[in-house]
Amino acid sequence: MKMKTAVLHSIRDVRIEERDIPQPQAGHVLVRIQKVGVCASDVHYFTHGRIGPFVVEAPLVLGHESMGVIEAVGEGVKGFAAGDRVTLEPGSPCRTCEYCKSGRYNLCPEMTFMATPPVNGAFTEYLEWPADFAFKVPDSISDDAAALIEPLAVGIWAARRGQVKSGDTVVVVGAGPIGCTTLQAAKAAGATTLIAIDLEDFRLDLARELGATHTINARHQNAQQVIQDLTSRGLPTSHSGADVVFETAGTLRTCQQSMLLARPGGVVVLVGLPPDPMVTLDLVAAAAREVDIRGLFRYANCYPVALALLEQGRINLDRLVTHRFALPQVQEALTFADEFKQQSMKVMVDVTP
Template sequence: MRKPGAPRRPAGLGTGPRDTPPLSTPPGSREPAMTVTSAIPATMRAAVLHGPEQLRIEERPVPTPGPGEVLVRVEAVGTCGSDVHYYRHGRIGDFVVRAPLVLGHEAAGTVVAAGPGVEAERIGRRVSIEPGTPCGSCAECRAGRYNLCLDMRFLATPPIDGAFCAYLAVHQDFAHEVPDSLTIEEAALLEPLSVAVWACRKARVAPGDRVLITGAGPIGLVAAQTAQAFGAREVLVTDVVPHRLALARATGATVLDVSDIPLSQAEFTPSVLLECSGVPAVSGEAIRTVGRAGRVVLIGMGGDEVPLPVSRVQHHELEVTGTFRYAHTWPTAIALVQSGAVRLDSLVSHSYGLAEAEDALAVATRDATAVKAVIHPQR
């Protein structure tokens, strides 16, 4: 069995949408060592979780990119709800932090070295990191569903270290080059945008759809923009936090404060439900509003079970599905931001240096206006 930290060389990801990134097999036969064009330190700082609410800044060796890998100087990392959950509780379901773990998976930076088999021209390019590297050879990968790979190595998912560090080695095919028009923070937040792109694809959002989004957290906010970019004629976003509802309204969505008016009284019959709250009771109530032949995509992670109104599902022939991460989404996400159809800068509510990583993880419980804290490891 391959050791958890060993580099892999994915073979291929089967067929998928037109913007599927090719997963190359690096030749590696004529390039004996990595290519470097600037000085790289021997060690780096990393924010390491040792247990619930035990985060320490440590010195670690800078990784050496293996065959087919690039070394990225990490310049921005978004904090995700999963990072906060690991920080507070040391686990998410079956994923338990049993050894020191570097958090963070929403990352972007600049390529500073190329491993064997990687073109030296990639050095100096700004990239957004897709945080999951699949095996490339299993049935799911070959069918194009690499997000369902059983041997996935996903950043900041135990035991795989994440990106709250100064340098990160990643497979070249999952370091997506971004145009200069994107800020480094936007490049990092292409990861949560990819969640929304994948969900809208699963829901087959199309021109004319009326879309209900429950939960105005970061995913709900980008899902609202993505649904509109996909052609939805009306998007309704629900939440109980006025500040987040205001952000949703600024995207062009209609908003509903369900602490004042229950969703059942909103007289809104969606053709698509994107459930982003992760609250089981909210999911059940929202499904009851979906119109005939509607599509329901469960995105938010909260409870293990959801009260499913089976009669509504059967009588209205609803399609109900889950969504897990994403596949083949980065080119679309980049295009949406580059075109201005989706704005990610409004999500960034707080900015920190690496030494303040603990503050970045705790700010959501301290500041009602917090939406997305971004860590800058080079600061």
């Protein structure tokens, strides 16, 4: 039996190929993929062939925001049956190292992660994956939302890293898909003043619909001044700012700006990845104000929480989807996501119509 698979052969060269449908090994499930979201990392591999030390050196299947229906289960798998709708957590750790055993498996040195060279991803009709990283999807959750559990997991992990608490003021720099999932996760964690910053009004409008109490178009407004005015509470300007700032845009300028938006004693969570890892920051100013700078790498143990929040109606992922393509159009989908950022939010590939 054969299946269609979209394979990246070189920069901007995706080809549709026929491959054998895999059989599920022990402890794994075979999933008929239905939806796959296009992530910025997919676009980066498509346009640059690498992300930092991860280099595409052989044909690679992209896509890691996925959901589908179980086709078959391997030996020893319990709790799943053919026909179950599932969302797939794309990282599979070793399960035995100190990081895995302490619950921080996102830092596992032996992590296998979809669509990260050399591991193939989900732009394919069938995918075999470990059953313990497949999660049943309640009927109330749409296929689109199920595929987008992955970016929501990033937002939930960001809120945890920022230790968002009830009544906090948070700033999200960049109102793209990750920015909007982080915004909603912060709201679910108790933040009451939620400020979104972006350069595009259509993204800011969506951020407000999803829970932002204030939006700032940095193309036309001085974001630092606006946030100072919103958070001064009668204090000197030097002591205004947000409790937690999430940098999700991944640019040099926004990384630098984020340090200035946190209040003294506040937290900055670096969610986005700038193209140049060497970023100049005013660490003296951050240290003098005791601003905590925290990194983020993927997530751990967030899928069950994400599904619960969705089932309770506290998160809206369906509104993120703005454009659709079919599996044979993966090259067009990646090109569109790269060239039309000003009018697209989340591009979805409908693998199974």
